[in-house]
Amino acid sequence: MFTGLSAFPLTPLKEEVVDEAAFAGLIDRLVQARVDSIGVLGSTGNYMYFDREERRRITELAVGQAQAAAIPVMASISALRVRDVLNLAEDAQRAGVKAVLLAPVSYQPLTDEETYSLYEQVTRHLSVPLCVYDNPRTTKFVFSDELHGRIAALPRVQSIKLPGVPADPKEAAERVNRLRAFVPDGFALGVSVDRYGASGLNAGCDVWYSVLGGLFPRTCLELVRHAQAGRAEEALRLSERLEPIWALFDRHGGLRVAAAIAIKLGLSEAPALPLPLAPIEQAELQEIEGLLEFLSAQEGIAKAKIE
Structure with missing residues (x-):
């Protein structure tokens, strides 16, 4: 489950309702490419903007399309209250996910003990593995290696989705090795922030949790x-x-850029994101026009869609 490429697709919206046809199209492309796993309802999947029923439906759609190809699906169960996290975990497991993703989201800043308590309570109700979502940019919570180690020792916790690694190869390897000293043997470390995908894998990470992979x-x-x-x-x-593309991600965030690219390629309709979020202006994609044409050809996306 926690190896190779884990692709995180958008959850496109149309008139403030999940565009199931566009979402199914994105999942189908991942299945056809035979990615190692699919991550739905991550930050790129806008999980915090959907209610329980919408998240259940999105998860069921993804699992339904991926299971014939035996591609495992991981779904986010992150929410503000433990009660809601447990409900989402139950829905995801019933839908047939192979793992769940959990970030310590909160309105009030969480302490280390509150965060540990979140994972401890949730893991007692799981029958599938859990990936810790370490994303300080959105949650404003910063994990210490010691806290990662405590949480990694809990039952079912099997991976951490790290917020990148240092750009320098030596420093990246040192960062990964330092964290490995705190987690059990065989524990999967994953890198996110797409510009660090190659650096993280080269430094010893097991999986790339990727926006562009979607x-x-x-x-x-x-x-x-x-x-x-x-x-x-x-x-x-x-x-x-x-x-x-990494430069655009740095300036605007992967979500808004990914949405704009999906619209340009005809994979989703504008605006694709839940209001008040909005993709970047199509004019800003002009600087990567040639690259998008190259990637589209490599991926087999019809040329008519990018004109």
């Missing part, structure tokens, strides 16, 4: 396979080719 899975799989085979320079070379 749009261009074949491209991202190529990068992952190079890293897994020890071809570190090739993985970095592919990542460097994607630098114009």
Whole structure:
């Protein structure tokens, strides 16, 4: 479950309602590319903007499409209250997910003990593995390695979705090795923030939790396979080719850029995001026009869609 490429697609909206046809199309492209796993309702999937019923339906759609190809699905169960997290966990497990993703989201800042209590209570009610979602940019909560270690020792906790690694290869390896000293043997460390995908895998991470993988899975799989085979320079070379997209992600956030790309490629209708969120202006994609054409050709996206 926690290895290779875990692709995180958008959950497109149309007139403030989940666009099930567009969502199904995105999932189908991931299934056809045979990604290693699919992560639904992460930050790119807008989990905090949906109610329980919407999240249940989205999860069921993803599992239903992926199960024929035996591609595991992980769904976010993050919410403000433990009561709601447990309800979402029950729904996700009934839908057939192979893992759940949990971030310590809160309106009031959480203490370390409150965060540990969240994971301790939730894991007592799980029958599938859990991935810890470490995302200080959105949750404003910063995990220490010691807290990661305590949580990693809980039953069912099997992975951490890290917020990137240092850009320097030596420092990246040191960061990954330092954290490995706190978690059990065989525990899966995953890297997110897409510009650090290659660096994280080369540094010893097991899985890349990727936004771009939800749009261009074949491209991202190529990068992952190079890293897994020890071809570190090739993985970095592919990542460097994607630098114009990483730059847009840095300026605007992956969600707004991914939504704009999906609209441009005809994979979703505007605005795709739940109001008041909005994708970046299409004019801002002009600087990556050539790259999008190259990636679309590589992915088999019809040229007519990008004109």
